[in-house]
Amino acid sequence: MNESERLQKAIEATITAGYQISTEAFNYLLQCSKETDPLTIINMAIHEMKNLKEKTFFIEKLFLENMVKQLTQTHQAAQAVQNGKTQENTTKQPLKSPVIINENTFYPYAKHIPSELKILEDATGKLTSNGTLEEYTTLFQDRYKRIEKILRQRIDARTATPIREALKSQPKTKLKIIGMLTEKRDAKQQTILAVEDLNSSATVLVPNNAPDEVKKKALQILPDQIICLAVTKTRTNLFLAEDIIFPDVERKIQQRAQESVYAVLTSDIHVGSTKFNKEAFKKFILWFKGKYGTSEMKEIASRVKYLLVAGDIVDGVGIYPEQQRELTIRDVHKQYNHAIKYLEKIPKYIEIILAPGNHDASRKALPQPAIPPDYLTAINDKTNIHSVGSPCLLSIHGVDILMDHGRSLDDIIATIPEMSYDHPEKSMRLLLQGRHLAPVYGGKTMLAPENRDYLVIDKIPDILHAGHVHVLGYSKYKGVIIVNSGGWQEQTEYMEKLGLVPTPGKVPVINLMTMEITILDFKTEN
Numbered sequence: 312m313n314e315s316e317r318l319q320k321a322i323e324a325t326i327t328a329g330y331q332i333s334t335e336a337f338n339y340l341l342q343c344s345k346e347t348d349p350l351t352i353i354n355m356a357i358h359e360m361k362n363l364k365e366k367t368f369f370i371e372k373l374f375l376e377n378m379v380k381q382l383t384q385t386h387q388a389a390q391a392v393q394n395g396k397t398q399e400n401t402t403k404q405p406l407k408s409p410v411i412i413n414e415n416t417f418y419p420y421a422k423h424i425p426s427e428l429k430i431l432e433d434a435t436g437k438l439t440s441n442g443t444l445e446e447y448t449t450l451f452q453d454r455y456k457r458i459e460k461i462l463r464q465r466i467d468a469r470t471a472t473p474i475r476e477a478l479k480s481q482p483k484t485k486l487k488i489i490g491m492l493t494e495k496r497d498a499k500q501q502t503i504l505a506v507e508d509l510n511s512s513a514t515v516l517v518p519n520n521a522p523d524e525v526k527k528k529a530l531q532i533l534p535d536q537i538i539c540l541a542v543t544k545t546r547t548n549l550f551l552a553e554d555i556i557f558p559d560v561e562r563k564i565q566q567r568a569q570e571s572v573y574a575v576l577t578s579d580i581h582v583g584s585t586k587f588n589k590e591a592f593k594k595f596i597l598w599f600k601g602k603y604g605t606s607e608m609k610e611i612a613s614r615v616k617y618l619l620v621a622g623d624i625v626d627g628v629g630i631y632p633e634q635q636r637e638l639t640i641r642d643v644h645k646q647y648n649h650a651i652k653y654l655e656k657i658p659k660y661i662e663i664i665l666a667p668g669n670h671d672a673s674r675k676a677l678p679q680p681a682i683p684p685d686y687l688t689a690i691n692d693k694t695n696i697h698s699v700g701s702p703c704l705l706s707i708h709g710v711d712i713l714m715d716h717g718r719s720l721d722d723i724i725a726t727i728p729e730m731s732y733d734h735p736e737k738s739m740r741l742l743l744q745g746r747h748l749a750p751v752y753g754g755k756t757m758l759a760p761e762n763r764d765y766l767v768i769d770k771i772p773d774i775l776h777a778g779h780v781h782v783l784g785y786s787k788y789k790g791v792i793i794v795n796s797g798g799w800q801e802q803t804e805y806m807e808k809l810g811l812v813p814t815p816g817k818v819p820v821i822n823l824m825t826m827e828i829t830i831l832d833f834k835t836e837n
Contacts, residue, residue, distance in 0.1 A: 314344050321349035324571060325370065327824055328357045335372040343379055348610075352378050354420070354571050361569075417601025417609055421572055421616040422660040428617070428697070431711070432704040434765040435680040446760035451491070451535070454747070454764040455509060458537040459489050461558045461746055461769075468539040468556050474511040477544065484544040485553070488513065491537050495529075502529045504552070506540065515540050517552045528555040530728055531741060536750045558746040560771045563790030568708035568823035573614045576819050578621035578716070578778025579798025581670065582653070583646035585637050586801040587626070591816035591833040592653065595799075598833070599657045608831060611820055617707045618661055621778040621796060622668025622716030624650050624682075630670050637803065643672055644686060651689035651696075659695050666701040668716040668779060676759035677718065677749050677766060678702060702748055702766065708823050710773045717777030717795065719749035719756045724780075726751065732811045735795035736784035739777055743768065743788055774821065781806065781813035785828055792826060794819050 321340065325332050332340070340349050355378045356370055440446055462468045471487040472480075480486060490506025490513065497503075502517040517529045529552070532538060538557055542550035581587045597603035598612050625646035626638060640646045654663055665682065667673035672686045681698040690696040699705070702715035723738040724730045730738050742748055748766040749756045758766075774792045783797035797814045806813060816834035821827070 318344050318349050321353040323825065324350060324353050324357065327567070328569065330357065330360065330368050330370055332370045333372065336370050336375050339372045339375055343375075347379060347382060351382070355381070358570065418613060419601070419658065419660065420613045422658070424570065424572055424616060426616065426660075426662050427706070427708045428662050428664075429706040430697075430699060430703065431706055431770075432702075432765075433681070433700045434678040434702075434761075435700040437763075437765075438678070438680055438759065438761060440676075440759040440761050442760060446762065449762050450758070450760045450764055451752075452509065453762070454767060455491055455537055457764065457767050457769065458558050458746055459508075462489055462537070462539050462556070465539075465556065465558075467541075471539055474506070474508045474513045477542075477550070478511065478513065478548055480544045482544055482546045485541070486544070487539055487541050487556075488515075488550070489537065489539045492532050492534055495532060495534065502526070504529070504532070504540070506538070513548065513550060515542055515550045515552050517555075521552060525552060525554055528557075531744075533723065533726060533741070533745060533750045534754075535752050536745045536747065538745075557744045559744045560746070560768075560789050560791060563771050563773065565773050565790055565792075565826055566709050566711060567826060568710060570708075571614055571822060571824045572616040572708055573611055574617040574619060574707055574710075574712075574821050574823055575615055576619050576621070576774075576776050576794050576796040576821065577798070578796045579623040579668065579781050579800055580620070580650065581623055581626040581798065581800040582650040583638055583640040583643075584626035584800055584803075585639055586803050587639075588799050588801055588815045588834070592799050594833045595816075595818065596653055596656050598831070599661065604831070611829060611831070614822075615661055615820070618657065618663045619712065619714055619776060620663070620665050621714050621776050622666050622701055623670040623778065623798070624665060624668070625670060625672075626800075627670040627672065631805065647672070647682075647686045648689050651687070651693075654696060655689075655693060661695060662707070663696045664703075664705065664714070665696065665698050666703055666714050666716065668701070669718050673700075674759070676757040678759065678761070679716070704770060704772065710823050710826075711770065712774040712776055713768065713770075713772035714776045715748050717779035719751065720777070720780055720795075722749075722751040722754035722756050725754070732780050732782055732809065734784050735777070735780045735782055736786040736793045739775055739784075739793045739795060740786070740788050743775065743791060743793070773826075781811065781815070783814040783817045783819065783830070785819060792821070792828070794821075794828070 471489045474488050477486055477488050490508050493507055494505035500519045504515040540552055541554035594603045601609050601612055628643045667679045667682050671682050673679045673682050679701040681700045704713050720738045746768045776794050778796050781798040784795045786793050797817050799815050802813055818831045820829045
């Protein structure tokens with residue numbers, strides 16, 4: 312960032328934190344920006360103002376002068392230590408919000424910020440499946456009831472009629488029904504939808520002369536998804552579709568952190584694979600400690616408080632045929648031990664959250680409980696490394712993140728036209744629209760018959776984070792930030808057969824105060 316951009320960021324941070332800056336203070340900041348990062352000064356000022364006994368919402372020039380004085384004193388102390396000649400007359404004042412002063416000195420801002428990590432929802436320890444037919448019935452009934460409730464909270468779906476009653480209506484009656492899609496087929500440029508609720512079933516025709524928007528929605532419906540249909544009754548038991556209403560998410564007012572802290576999102580490390588790009592990952596580890604990257608990258612690193620890993624920490628063993636010849640480590644316990652050796656080099660003040668993927672040692676059927684402790688004995692004494700299930704809803708610094716490995720993206724890409732591995736964020740948007748993380752049963756995604764469907768998206772997150780497809784992609788949908796974090800594995804033979812081109816080493820980092828995403832590339836030289 313140039314001088315003007317940094318000044319703009321500083322003003323944005325001031326406003327976001329709920330403060331105003333006086334004209335004199337602004338002019339002083341402008342004057343200082345030639346030698347000192349204005350965003351650094353403002354972040355220090357915000358941090359200090361929160362600790363004032365007498366609260367004020369105006370930042371004055373004198374206050375900023377004190378911040379710059381602290382920075383100067385800390386910089387002098389750091390230079391003295393580096394030169395091996397710390398002088399007795401050097402004033403040493405503790406810096407509550409340490410920052411990067413220049414490219415040669417790294418001050419971890421986040422080290423002095425208390426962690427605010429809460430696990431809101433995690434199925435680990437609650438799973439009871441025995442794999443019976445009755446349990447599958449209970450699972451789909453639970454899914455139906457909860458998503459029907461979400462649909463009925465919408466103004467355009469709350470008056471939906473049960474299918475049994477709709478079938479009794481007179482021809483040309485316009486009404487709405489809610490049902491789970493059991494079959495979808497195309498016939499003579501028309502789409503036929505078979506849906507059912509808890510008591511009855513119906514057939515809905517999307518005719519060729521239907522509006523383009525309705526036909527597009529019909530193409531995007533996934534098997535076993537619960538939807539609302541605006542229909543007209545015919546003389547038979549057939550209904551004609553006039554509109555398709557998804558459960559969808561209402562526009563989200565984003566929750567944000569009150570201070571400038573960052574979360575790093577990543578996944579699909581695949582330690583143990585011959586295609587694991589360990590050189591890029593080593594740079595990634597060094598970056599956390601301020602030992603790699605440009606000055607801008609190091610500035611971001613100083614504010615990182617959280618690292619979220621959305622599955623496939625290791626490559627596993629016996630995951631696919633002839634995997635052995637693509638492994639550098641052929642014991643899954645050793646793979647995990649090797650992975651933890653990397654992660655334990657990350658500064659201890661950074662909270663690391665590990666969720667399982669389909670290559671991990673957790674069960675393959677969704678929802679996945681946390682990786683069994685026997686495989687993660689190396690983290691027993693690591694208080695900053697946390698093992699959770701997939702999916703998992705967690706809160707970091709007041710920001711809700713729904714983290715799921717993303718196994719169901721394979722089924723969406725195989726089922727829905729225009730979906731591809733090149734843009735996983737588009738497929739993830741469909742999950743939000745359907746309010747379910749894995750609606751398709753009987754495809755590539757295995758579902759466990761639990762008494763409760765833990766894959767229903769009841770609470771709308773601020774961030775939806777997934778991986779699995781090894782391709783970086785991100786977007787925003789109705790205020791929800793969607794991120795597929797790519798991974799660290801180069802293209803395998805299987806990926807090549809799929810035409811999938813991975814993006815290893817590219818890492819999304821989110822400022823939890825501004826919700827801005829920065830992409831860092833650890834495969835390029837800096």
